[in-house]
Amino acid sequence: SQTIHQWPATLVQPVGSPLSLECTVEGTSNPNLYWYRQAAGRGLQLLFYSVGIGQISSEVPQNLSASRPQDRQFILSSKKLLLSDSGFYLCAWSYRGGKAFFGQGTRLTVV
Amino acid sequence: AQTVTQSQPEMSVQEAETVTLSCTYDTSENNYYLFWYKQPPSRQMILVIRQEAYKQQNATENRFSVNFQKAAKSFSLKISDSQLGDTAMYFCAFSDYGGSQGNLIFGKGTKLSVKP
Numbered sequence: 001s002q003t004i005h006q007w008p009a010t011l012v013q014p015v016g017s018p019l020s021l022e023c024t025v026e027g028t029s030n031p032n033l034y035w036y037r038q039a040a041g042r043g044l045q046l047l048f049y050s051v052g053i054g055q056i057s058s059e060v061p062q063n064l065s066a067s068r069p070q071d072r073q074f075i076l077s078s079k080k081l082l083l084s085d086s087g088f089y090l091c092a093w094s095y096r097g098g099k100a101f102f103g104q105g106t107r108l109t110v111v
Numbered sequence: 112a113q114t115v116t117q118s119q120p121e122m123s124v125q126e127a128e129t130v131t132l133s134c135t136y137d138t139s140e141n142n143y144y145l146f147w148y149k150q151p152p153s154r155q156m157i158l159v160i161r162q163e164a165y166k167q168q169n170a171t172e173n174r175f176s177v178n179f180q181k182a183a184k185s186f187s188l189k190i191s192d193s194q195l196g197d198t199a200m201y202f203c204a205f206s207d208y209g210g211s212q213g214n215l216i217f218g219k220g221t222k223l224s225v226k227p
Contacts, residue, residue: 032213038154043117043202043219051213088154092215097144097206100215102156 002027006091006103013110019064019078021106023091026072031093033074034100035066038088050074086110113138115205117218124193125226131178132188132221134203140164142208145179145186150200150220159201162186164208193225 006023013019025031032051036044046059048066056066063082067075074091091103114137124130136145147159162170162179169177174194178187190197203218 032215034213034215036217044217046216049213049215057213090156092156094206094215097208097215099146099158099161100148100156100204100206105154 002093002101004091004093004101004103006106008106009104010107011109013081013108015083015110016080019076019081019085019108021076021089021091021108023074023076023103024072025074025093025101028072028093028095030071031095032097033068034092034094035074035076036090036092038090038105040088044090048076081110083110113140113205113207113214113216115203115216115218117203117221119221120219121222121224123224123226124190126193126195128193129189129191130193130223132190132201132203132223134186134188134218136184136186136203136205138184138205140207144206144208145177146204146206147175147177147186147188148202148204148217149197150202151196151198156202160188190223195225195227197223198225199223 003026034049035047050068064078089106092100094100116135143164145162149157149159160172160175174191176189200220202220205216207214
C-alpha cells in the first residue's frame with residue numbers, strides 16, 4: 001500500500017538558521033510530489049511541485065527551495081529562515097493527477 | 112493559470128440538516144479532476160469526493176454529493192444529514208488530467224461548523 005512519511009512533526013528554529021524538511025513516499029513509482037504551506041486557518045499555498053527526479057517547479061518566489069534527489073524523496077530547504085517562514089507545511093503526492101495523499105505535516109515556528 | 116475560488120470563508124449548519132459549499136474554478140483545459148478535501152482539527156487532509164471533468168454524471172459518496180457545472184466552471188459540495196464529525200475546513204481543488212503539468216491547486220477553504 002502507498003504511504004507517505006513527512007518529518008519532523010514540529011520544529012522550532014531561530015531566525016537565520018537553515019531548514020530541511022523531508023518527505024518520502026512508499027508503494028508507488030514516479031509520483032507527482034508537492035510542498036504546500038498553510039497559514040493558520042487559511043488555505044494551502046502551493047510552493048513547489050515535481051513531476052520527476054530533478055524536475056522542480058516553483059509557484060511563488062520565496063526564501064525556500066526544493067529538491068528531488070530520488071524518485072520518492074522530496075526535500076524542502078532554506079539557507080536562512082525568516083520569521084515569515086513560520087507555518088504548517090504539508091507534503092503530498094499524486095499519480096497522474098488523481099487523488100492526492102498527504103503527509104502528517106510539519107508545524108514550523110521561526111523565533 | 113488555473114485558479115480555484117471558494118467564496119464562503121465560514122458556514123454553519125444544524126445537525127441533520129443539509130448544507131452546500133460553493134466552489135468555482137478557472138481553466139482553459141478540457142480534461143481535469145476536481146476534488147473536495149476535508150481537514151479536521153487534526154489537520155490531516157482527507158479526500159471527500161472526486162469528479163472527472165469528462166464525466167457528466169455528478170459524483171456521490173454516501174452523504175456527500177457534488178453539483179458539477181462544467182460550462183459554468185462550478186463545483187459545489189452538498190452534505191446531507193450533517194453530523195458533528197463533519198465539522199472541519201473543506202477545500203476545493205483542481206488537478207490537470209494525467210498530472211503531466213503537476214498542477215494541484217486548492218481554494219482558500221470553507222470552515223464548516225455543525226451545531227448540535
